[in-house]
Amino acid sequence: MQRPDVRSTSSGLGRALVAIYAVFALSASARSLVQLATKADQAPVAYSLSAVAALVYVAATLGLAEVGPAPRRLAWAAVGFELVGVLTVGTLTVLDPELFPDATVWSAYGQGYGYLPLVLPFLGLAWLIRTRASR
Amino acid sequence: MIDPLQTILIAAALLLAAVTGGYIALDRSPDKVLVALLAVLELALVVQAVVAIVQFARGSDDVGGGITFVGYLLAILLVLPAGLLWSLGERSRGATAVLLVSLLTVAFLVLRLVQLSAAA
Numbered sequence: 001m002q003r004p005d006v007r008s009t010s011s012g013l014g015r016a017l018v019a020i021y022a023v024f025a026l027s028a029s030a031r032s033l034v035q036l037a038t039k040a041d042q043a044p045v046a047y048s049l050s051a052v053a054a055l056v057y058v059a060a061t062l063g064l065a066e067v068g069p070a071p072r073r074l075a076w077a078a079v080g081f082e083l084v085g086v087l088t089v090g091t092l093t094v095l096d097p098e099l100f101p102d103a104t105v106w107s108a109y110g111q112g113y114g115y116l117p118l119v120l121p122f123l124g125l126a127w128l129i130r131t132r133a134s135r
Numbered sequence: 136m137i138d139p140l141q142t143i144l145i146a147a148a149l150l151l152a153a154v155t156g157g158y159i160a161l162d163r164s165p166d167k168v169l170v171a172l173l174a175v176l177e178l179a180l181v182v183q184a185v186v187a188i189v190q191f192a193r194g195s196d197d198v199g200g201g202i203t204f205v206g207y208l209l210a211i212l213l214v215l216p217a218g219l220l221w222s223l224g225e226r227s228r229g230a231t232a233v234l235l236v237s238l239l240t241v242a243f244l245v246l247r248l249v250q251l252s253a254a255a
Contacts, residue, residue: 015225016232019218023240030210034203 007131009064009075017127020120021061028054028105035102046100049089053105056082060124076128083121086110090118140183141249147176148242155235164226165234170219173234177215180241184208187248204251211244 010018032050040047056078063075090109092099103112110117151172158169187208191201218237222230 011225012227012229013232015221015227015229016236017229019221019233019236022217022221023214023236026210030206034206038202 007133008067009072009127009131010067014064014127014131017123018061018065020116021057021064021124024105024117024120025054025057025061028057031105043100043102046102046104049100049104049106053082053085056085064124064127072128075124079121079124079128082117083125086117086121138249140179140186141245144176144179144183144245145242147179148238148245151176152235152238152242155231155238159228159231159235162228163231165219165222165231169234173215173219176238176241177212180211180215183245184212187252204248207244207248207251211241211248214240214244 008014028050032047032054035047035050059074060078060082063071063073063078065071086106086109089104089106093107094109097108100107105113105117109115154169154172155165158165188205191204214237218233218240222233222237224230
């Protein structure tokens with residue numbers, strides 16, 4: 001049962017959302033580490049971007065999983081950055097597919113991942129708004 | 136790579152995902168039956184990891200692809216236990232949905248594994 005006075009970002013539906021973010025955080029981090037460790041010089045921009053995306057997902061996961069004002073601010077910042085990132089990188093890669101020699105998680109609005117990277121920040125923002133403390 | 140095992144694993148993960156979907160629809164928390172089924176799937180994933188790593192060790196020595204391949208095999212093993220722990224922390228539809236997310240992730244990762252070994 002959820003206590004009505006506590007609006008936790010990791011309760012109820014938020015628990016599933018945190019799980020999805022955790023999957024993205026782990027897979028993006030692992031992918032980024034492998035890219036940077038084995039072929040960093042081949043596509044430095046794309047791989048740096050992968051690393052940034054990984055950090056953003058880690059921050060969003062932690063921010064949503066922890067309860068309190070500071071984690072909530074972290075979640076807002078991370079999910080907001082994520083939305084800007086996926087829209088910017090998505091648009092750039094659709095306009096100019098040759099811009100990044102290797103795909104990142106945000107390329108073509110996350111097409112390679114069933115557009116989940118595009119949907120996820122909207123879910124995150126909606127959840128942060130919905131769990132906002134009522135005054 | 137042992138393809139029948141991967142097909143079975145993907146089918147089993149999707150089937151369990153459907154069962155978990157039923158639990159969510161009925162607003163039932165995970166019970167012993169569901170946890171036992173998850174344990175069986177996890178065991179099958181361990182078998183896959185052992186068999187595939189042994190096969191891989193006998194075969195190629197492509198280190199770059201190897202790290203990814205072995206990484207996938209081991210990462211898959213973490214998904215269900217982590218999901219179950221996070222899910223059992225609370226009793227709610229959303230918490231049960233965590234298992235659904237975990238199972239779909241397992242199915243997706245096994246699929247990627249098959250693609251990886253096909254590309255190699």
